Amino acid sequence: MLAQVIPAADAIPVNWWWFQILLLLTFLLHLILMNFILGGSLITLWDTFKKKPAPEGNSIPTLIALTINLGVPPLLFVQVLFGNFFYTSSVLLAGPWIMVIPVLIITYYGAYIYVFKKTKSPVFSRVSLLIASIFMLFIAFMLVNNNTLLLTPERWGIYAENKSGWFLNLSEPTLWPRYLHFIIGAVAIAGLGKAGFYHFKKVTPPDLQKQEKQRGLKIFAFATMIQVVIGIWFWLSLPEPIWKHFMGGNTFATFWMMLGILITLAGIFTATRGLFVATISIALFLMINMIIIREIVRHQYLKGAGAPSALAVTGETGSLIMFLAVFLIGIAMIYYMIKLIFKPKHT
């Protein structure tokens, strides 16, 4: 019955592993930046309302630019591998989904207003940041929602009653734990980002620098502790065959999940000890770990109905080669441009 509604998938040019790896890599980068802006906005918002200086907040607009830009590749590759699911779930959520676009525009401009009007109109500035933060929470919610609905074709029957796209799939059992897990995770990583900001940037007085850096690490530690609870809630809200997959059902999955939990505890430990470099290394690995678990979950959901390995391959490699060549040149040019930033100016 279900197979009848899942749209036929289009063929891919090269082996699906290319897209899977690229998806995970680019998603990681996007996630790091997204955590900075989402978590960072929330933390900065807290700080500004507490009347504390938050100079790291000035980087939010630039980080938004990069977050959006780095959101493009994972969105592209998820459509290549799971497009027939993704487009369908998007249509079912069409109304709020398309609202992401104007909401994102307002968010982005809001962040600029926050920075530009900080001194001249502090109230306007704070309100802008508040709106931007709320809107970011909405965008995150829609992304989580869409990516969840795409996994559950058995819930697509809602279309029979609701063809106008104003649907939020609120009765999906994994929705809230997943959403909260990502939001709290964003706060945690943003805390690390804050610590990193104060690790690299010299701020006066030096006490403030050390204090803020430690605060950042504390935010990470505290948020990560909450994450353990929410994470377990999320894990167990998954359908039984899937959560069991990580509890002995599959060797690699189980090992990987256990590793993740161990790393998490290690990270909490190093953060509470104020060890920045150790914590950030652990956090990076933790993010990689979590992203892979997320992908395993996705494959388990779609097993049989739409495994990427079943996609037809056209064997068209020319464009891949072009992309790789351009990518290398692009990296080189970006490297060159960034080097120019650090070149001292002659008078």
Place this chain on the structure above:
Amino acid sequence: MNYPIWELPSLGGGTLIAIIAVTHAFVAHFAVGGGLFLVLTEIKARRNNNPQLLGYVRSHTKFFLLLTMVFGGITGVGIWFIISLVQPAATSFLIHQFVFAWATEWVFFIAEIIALLIYHYRFDKMNPKDHIAIGWLYFIFAWLSLFVINGILGFMLTPGQWLETRDFWQGFFNPSFWPALVFRTGIALSIAGMFGLITATFLKEKALRQYLYTLNTRWLFFPFILIAITALWYLAILPSDAEANLLRFNPAVKPYFTIWVITTALIFLTGITFLVKLPLTFQRFTVFILVLTGLGWMAGFEYTREIARKPYVIYGYMYSNSIKHSDMDSVNRTGFLKSAKWSDIKEVTADNMLDAGNELMRMQCLSCHTLGGNNDIVSRTSHLTERGMEAKITGLGSFSEYMPPFAGTGEEKEALAAYIMREIHGKEAPESYQAKVKEETVTVPPFNDNNKYVLLAWNDLGMHCISDNSDYWSFLPPANTLWAQLIRRGPKPQVISQGVEIHYEVEEGYRHPEKHVDFWKNAQKTYGADLETGIGLAGKGLAGSMDPHTHQAYIAKLIPVIPYRDDGTYNPYPLFEITARDENTGETLAATKVVAPTSTEMGCRNCHQGGWRVNDYSGIADMTAENILNVHDRIEGTQLMYEVESGNPVLCQRCHADPAIGAAGKKEVLNFSTAIHGFHAHYLKEMNGDACNLCHPSMPSGNTQCLRGRHASLGLKCTHCHGKLEDHGLALIKNEARFGKPRAAKLSKNLQPRSVETFADVVPRQPWLQEPDCISCHTNFDIRSRKTAPTGFNNWVDGSNSLYRNRTDTHGVMCAACHGAPHAEYYAINKYGEDRDNIQPLQYMPIAGTIGTKGNCKVCHTKEMEVNGHHRNMLKPYPRIKEPAETTVFE
């Protein structure tokens, strides 16, 4: 078909795409052109050591960043979002086909962003040379991202050889790639000037402001040279169908094309004002107008480009309703509802017909049309009946090639038509009508062996139709032609052609046609003829003398008899008394009666709505006549409705040549029969005689039923002689194609011949002058076996003189004299009295059959004959006349 549809009945997904895409394109072109503007102006500022100008560049950069990176960038993602929602099938296809092109474009994006961020944030903190290098890099990366998206966008319009080879590079570097790239580069530069003028108006120093006005106006204007040249190149590269649709046939393009032209003029007008010193407030206002105009210009261009691509979203590959061109055959066979994954209904039944129609509407039509919004379907269908709607759906993609063809079975088409008419327009389900016909008895004139003469009379065509709403338009006036031949009986019968006068007179009740039709009121304006009331176009009235004809016969041309009787009844078979008198003595030599068939049952209203003008099934109602003119005006760009409203009814043959009324028409326009049949064939496909019945007075349940002769009673339909409508149209079109008439090719293009293999096998024919002949089926005058369906199609006689109705045998007797008028060949069965058309056989034999049948040669010869005198196979044992209906049903 594959994906669920996001229902936006009033707004329309297409409108949403348009809003997001046009605003994005406008700002994105600025993002490219503005990049070049920034770096070149910076170079100029530094070279001339102009800190003021450099300050302008700095502030313009901030403006540039805030506009292009935020709004421009996100609306770009917005396009991606909205097309995935409105057209997921095509989006999925493009994503999978061009994933690495998009990945490449992303590399350019990220390099672009980084460059711009550096350019802005490090404006004064870098070495000028390095800063300028960053500026150049920004522009190069921006232009390269345009390069990539241009390839994909162009592919949608002109996939070129990719359609055969599926090769990525041929798809990317497609036929419109280079013209579009240069065209868009020109646009980018011009828009840079537009936005430069905005920031210039915010400058405080007058001199600098004026300098930048001049500079930016140059950026605004000069690229138009490039735009104009590449526009022509772009147009030349379009596939010929797309070009034809764009420039001629798709009415939807008109408003956008107009916007494009007007905004181009406005851009120049508003731009020029900046070369003159004017108050600042005025200029701030003007720049605002200029930018809005620029947005309008962009909308005009992008919309025109989109329309050129219809009916496809990917030309030649996928239609706008997301059905693949290659899937059409299987969908038509299996049924659309069964093939569509997200359809609630899988099959049309009597109970779910309207719901099925709703599904079909949603899934095939609402991808482009709305209900009451942009491209509204309601106003486009309000002038049709349900049958007409079905016909219109049949014609989609056939004549109106900018529409995709309907995908689905015949039942699904009916369901869709029913849904549109009954649910959306709230019309009643159509009822079939059964005309109430009052039979009349006919007194057969007397005849016995003492009579020395046999008078034979018949109507030339066996049916004459009148287009009865002459206040609006006319193409067939009241004009019945009667023939007569007088034969002196004897062992050697003689056809008499002198010394006699043949008089004709219509029966009571028909003698004042001017009381019932407006033909005479409008005759001067339509036919250019100054006619006395009651007199026809050849000067004949309802009674008078017949004129001699070279065929040893007598003829009365174009008698204006009509089917409306003075007592209010309708009978399309009025009787004429024909009397032959000695010219000198006045003695009556012979008398008979004959029917002059004349009907106003023209079925335009079956599709074009409006009802009937007279008594429920005759004449053309005003609404119908108007609907038809409006359609003609819309499709052909004529002003016929305006002419009629100004008091000048239209004669169709003013433009469309027609041998039937001797009109020369206009040289480059198709003749009338070709135009009307060739056009309608697109809408009435896969039908048999029922297609003819929709327009001609041959509907069995109608009030005429003109196909009433012997062939009809054997089960033959119009199509057995004249060909099925597609074939009928193609033969006429092929004849016109020989004169190189431009519309011939378009009309023949999507018509599939039914009884021959290809168009090449169709024999061209002139209307009215070439028809099939008896010998087309009765080879050697044999009776034809009923085992196979006959067809007269493609077996035309050479010309008018060889037509059945114009021929004689070697003795000078006209074929129709003995066999009866075409369509009523003996014996005929008339709806208004079975033997109304068989008067002369009953008078002279008395058997209802061919004159002389069953050994009755003595009618003229006064004795039995043993030789086939007139044609082969005359004398042979005949089956019983009027055998019970052994009607064979032929296809």
